[in-house]
Amino acid sequence: MENQQLNLDYHRIHNFNAGPATLPLSVLEQVQAELLDYHGTGMSLMEMSHRSTEFDALFQQIENDLSKLLNLPADYQVLFLQGGASLQFAMLPMNLRPAGASADYLVNGAWGQAAVKEAKKLGATRVAATSESTNFDRLPAFSAKDLDPKAAYLHYTSNETIHGIEWQAEPQPPAGLPLVCDMSSNFLSRPFDVTKFGLIYAGAQKNAGPAGTTIVIVRQDLLERVPPNLPAMLDYRLQADKGSMYNTPPTFSIYIVGLVLRWLLDMGGLPEIERRNLAKASLIYSAIDQSGGFYRPHAQADSRSRMNITFRMDNEELESLFAKQAKANGLVGLKGHRSVGGLRASLYNALSLESAQTLAEFMQEFQRTHG
Amino acid sequence: MENQQLNLDYHRIHNFNAGPATLPLSVLEQVQAELLDYHGTGMSLMEMSHRSTEFDALFQQIENDLSKLLNLPADYQVLFLQGGASLQFAMLPMNLRPAGASADYLVNGAWGQAAVKEAKKLGATRVAATSESTNFDRLPAFSAKDLDPKAAYLHYTSNETIHGIEWQAEPQPPAGLPLVCDMSSNFLSRPFDVTKFGLIYAGAQKNAGPAGTTIVIVRQDLLERVPPNLPAMLDYRLQADKGSMYNTPPTFSIYIVGLVLRWLLDMGGLPEIERRNLAKASLIYSAIDQSGGFYRPHAQADSRSRMNITFRMDNEELESLFAKQAKANGLVGLKGHRSVGGLRASLYNALSLESAQTLAEFMQEFQRTHG
Numbered sequence: 158m159e160n161q162q163l164n165l166d167y168h169r170i171h172n173f174n175a176g177p178a179t180l181p182l183s184v185l186e187q188v189q190a191e192l193l194d195y196h197g198t199g200m201s202l203m204e205m206s207h208r209s210t211e212f213d214a215l216f217q218q219i220e221n222d223l224s225k226l227l228n229l230p231a232d233y234q235v236l237f238l239q240g241g242a243s244l245q246f247a248m249l250p251m252n253l254r255p256a257g258a259s260a261d262y263l264v265n266g267a268w269g270q271a272a273v274k275e276a277k278k279l280g281a282t283r284v285a286a287t288s289e290s291t292n293f294d295r296l297p298a299f300s301a302k303d304l305d306p307k308a309a310y311l312h313y314t315s316n317e318t319i320h321g322i323e324w325q326a327e328p329q330p331p332a333g334l335p336l337v338c339d340m341s342s343n344f345l346s347r348p349f350d351v352t353k354f355g356l357i358y359a360g361a362q363k364n365a366g367p368a369g370t371t372i373v374i375v376r377q378d379l380l381e382r383v384p385p386n387l388p389a390m391l392d393y394r395l396q397a398d399k400g401s402m403y404n405t406p407p408t409f410s411i412y413i414v415g416l417v418l419r420w421l422l423d424m425g426g427l428p429e430i431e432r433r434n435l436a437k438a439s440l441i442y443s444a445i446d447q448s449g450g451f452y453r454p455h456a457q458a459d460s461r462s463r464m465n466i467t468f469r470m471d472n473e474e475l476e477s478l479f480a481k482q483a484k485a486n487g488l489v490g491l492k493g494h495r496s497v498g499g500l501r502a503s504l505y506n507a508l509s510l511e512s513a514q515t516l517a518e519f520m521q522e523f524q525r526t527h528g
Numbered sequence: 529m530e531n532q533q534l535n536l537d538y539h540r541i542h543n544f545n546a547g548p549a550t551l552p553l554s555v556l557e558q559v560q561a562e563l564l565d566y567h568g569t570g571m572s573l574m575e576m577s578h579r580s581t582e583f584d585a586l587f588q589q590i591e592n593d594l595s596k597l598l599n600l601p602a603d604y605q606v607l608f609l610q611g612g613a614s615l616q617f618a619m620l621p622m623n624l625r626p627a628g629a630s631a632d633y634l635v636n637g638a639w640g641q642a643a644v645k646e647a648k649k650l651g652a653t654r655v656a657a658t659s660e661s662t663n664f665d666r667l668p669a670f671s672a673k674d675l676d677p678k679a680a681y682l683h684y685t686s687n688e689t690i691h692g693i694e695w696q697a698e699p700q701p702p703a704g705l706p707l708v709c710d711m712s713s714n715f716l717s718r719p720f721d722v723t724k725f726g727l728i729y730a731g732a733q734k735n736a737g738p739a740g741t742t743i744v745i746v747r748q749d750l751l752e753r754v755p756p757n758l759p760a761m762l763d764y765r766l767q768a769d770k771g772s773m774y775n776t777p778p779t780f781s782i783y784i785v786g787l788v789l790r791w792l793l794d795m796g797g798l799p800e801i802e803r804r805n806l807a808k809a810s811l812i813y814s815a816i817d818q819s820g821g822f823y824r825p826h827a828q829a830d831s832r833s834r835m836n837i838t839f840r841m842d843n844e845e846l847e848s849l850f851a852k853q854a855k856a857n858g859l860v861g862l863k864g865h866r867s868v869g870g871l872r873a874s875l876y877n878a879l880s881l882e883s884a885q886t887l888a889e890f891m892q893e894f895q896r897t898h899g
Contacts, residue, residue: 178575199539200545239611410778
């Protein structure tokens with residue numbers, strides 16, 4: 158038995174990164190405490206076989222915790238895959254769009270566009286509605302007649318990180334048309350009804366954990382569509398049959414996702430995190446709305462994201478100064494995405510109310526001195 | 529500034545797991561020390577944008593360190609991907625086997641078989657030589673006439689973890705036939721000449737780091753073969769153009785790979801780790817060879833793996849007792865792969881000489897009491 162004394166000075170900043178993003182401090186502390194010796198096994202979780210009794214128990218616990226958080230019905234299966242949402246953009250049509258069939262996409266930002274681009278490489282893909290003409294400042298308008306009831310599925314992106322647009326409720330497809338959602342950037346941030354979906358996917362690195370694993374939740378009857386002879390790693394049915402263990406899964410990332418799920422359950426689940434997320438977003442949108450146009454939101458009021466708040470100022474020099482002074486005040490990650498510019502505050506689950514308050518106060522102070 | 533005092537009792541066992549596998553203790557200690565606050569940034573490496581200045585500097589350092597370790601020529605490119613070797617089994621023929629062309633495979637174990645199975649789903653695939661008829665107890669015999677000089681590439685598996693078979697030198701393809709190697713389980717364990725290869729791939733979770741990233745090293749001229757319109761995440765050329773950052777890479781796994789590369793450079797690089805690995809393997813093979821048949825090696829002498837030593841005993845009861853008593857003595861991970869049974873000691877880079885000595889002594893003691 159070794160005894161280890163770590164005596165470390167550290168500081169933590171206010172982390173508004175868009176992803177990979179801030180994680181709960183209590184989760185990081187637990188990871189740190191058990192890093193050399195996981196639960197008395199004499200090894201790190203990273204050094205453990207994915208087919209060991211210990212990892213198997215942990216994996217089952219994680220699946221149970223996720224089921225509990227989401228009220229997951231028995232006919233849905235959870236997969237832990239790799240490659241991020243970008244690989245799902247291709248796997249989805251490979252698996253669930255039969256030969257000759259088309260798929261419908263609702264597009265409200267850059268990630269939806271990327272999903273369409275990948276789907277088009279592999280077969281018939283239709284943009285049923287898009288808000289591109291207004292630079293993705295709102296959700297796309299559409300009615301039932303815009304949708305193809307014979308489509309293989311209807312795909313949408315529940316939150317767009319780059320443009321800061323979020324669906325306030327799910328789009329309603331006609332009966333029998335499976336709804337598919339890229340939920341990468343608001344998964345686990347609010348309650349939702351899984352039974353409305355045929356398939357959901359989410360890269361972990363926003364609200365669920367570190368980069369390196371992608372969660373897919375699929376209604377089991379859809380797995381019957383999977384064509385034979387797909388590459389094994391790209392085959393939803395095979396991955397489901399093997400319980401996400403066809404090969405070595407990203408065990409350490411999955412373990413951290415598990416700790417984040419526990420953190421959510423312990424606080425009261427998705428209703429409680431939604432309450433906290435609303436409070437944080439409200440602070441920042443209030444600072445914008447009360448600025449008299451000094452801060453200008455990108456998103457129309459009915460399409461605002463709780464996760465990624467995008468705004469502009471009068472000119473790029475002022476935006477740069479804002480980001481620079483914010484950083485000097487311990488507020489980092491506020492520059493907008495390189496493709497659109499401006500400013501962006503990402504307020505994911507693990508960002509504290511205190512961090513949001515600090516940003517709101519900084520915005521008011523910055524306006525007083527530069528307005 | 530916070531001050532943290534961690535006072536932890538921990539113990540470390542002798543970890544013979546086949547992968548995920550033991551990591552250098554000094555690497556784990558560094559990960560632990562900087563887990564809450566990476567280099568004074570006020571956040572964990574896990575919470576950092578993959579497009580930040582800090583991560584960019586780290587990533588370049590990792591690429592430089594790998595180049596240095598391997599004496600990598602300028603016309604080779606390194607990619608950090610996801611999905612393990614199993615996804616490479618499909619990506620390789622997708623990218624480097626032109627339509628209508630065939631590829632040759634040398635098969636010396638279960639992983640080579642899996643590579644063939646995936647390649648066959650996607651096009652013409654030929655097993656040029658295999659040692660299946662002797663249950664993969666040796667390398668396959670072949671001569672120049674067994675190879676197709678018009679094949680897109682010649683693929684082999686440099687080390688088979690399940691059967692414990694390792695190539696002592698690379699197979700020699702005819703001039704102009706690119707050699708491709710699944711080096712997952714002995715990558716970085718010994719020096720090798722990169723210029724002999726067209727492409728090398730390796731899941732990290734044996735010698736290079738934790739599960740979650742896959743290293744691909746490709747000669748740049750081969751990227752000209754990549755067909756248009758592959759799914760982005762499966763396209764070697766696109767991943768090369770984007771410097772492995774088409775989307776969010778598994779940043780934390782890559783960071784730990786970087787620490788392992790530093791550990792290797794600091795000790796003297798691949799010649800030094802080979803010396804250590806030979807010393808460890810020699811201890812265990814000696815215990816087997818000097819047991820008078822009590823321990824029976826699976827591999828023929830000229831095909832023995834330094835990484836995974838596979839052996840049998842007279843009956844399964846004795847093998848179970850061996851694994852059980854070994855575990856009670858702090859030696860874990862010695863059961864053979866579920867598909868072949870028997871016993872297996874994996875002696876990857878981070879396993880210490882002391883652990884190998886402890887196992888050799890345990891084997892002798894077990895034979896004294898049960899022989």
